[in-house]
Amino acid sequence: MLFKRKAKRIPAERRTVPQPEGITQKGFGTEMPPQKCLVDIYFDQKGFPGQAGAFYDFYEMAQWCSPKGTPYRNWKLLAGDWIFSYEQEQKLRKRLRENMLAGTVRPSI
Numbered sequence: 001m002l003f004k005r006k007a008k009r010i011p012a013e014r015r016t017v018p019q020p021e022g023i024t025q026k027g028f029g030t031e032m033p034p035q036k037c038l039v040d041i042y043f044d045q046k047g048f049p050g051q052a053g054a055f056y057d058f059y060e061m062a063q064w065c066s067p068k069g070t071p072y073r074n075w076k077l078l079a080g081d082w083i084f085s086y087e088q089e090q091k092l093r094k095r096l097r098e099n100m101l102a103g104t105v106r107p108s109i
Contacts, residue, residue: 029076033064042076048083055082 025031025038036056043052059078065071072078 029074032072032075033060034075039075039079042079043083046079046083048086051082051086055079 023035023037025035034056039056040049040052043049043055055078059072059075064075
């Protein structure tokens with residue numbers, strides 16, 4: 001006969017449950033600098049969740065300022081430009097890859 005193991009109880013004061021970062025902003029693009037979780041949500045909604053971290057880290061390093069030192073006013077405009085540039089880069093890479101493959105495979109006469 002098999003017996004069930006009893007679960008070991010941990011007292012409530014010893015339990016540590018990590019609390020997620022609370023969202024304190026409303027999600028408007030003009031709230032600078034944005035919270036990372038809002039940037040993650042925005043990029044996920046646009047279909048590019050892998051680019052959120054790169055975007056946030058890039059502008060965090062720049063302290064959310066332009067190269068001239070002027071602070072940016074709307075992070076969602078920056079994110080839109082980031083996504084557009086990423087899409088264009090992917091299209092260019094695809095075309096170059098296709099051209100390389102087409103150029104290496106030559107028909108024999």
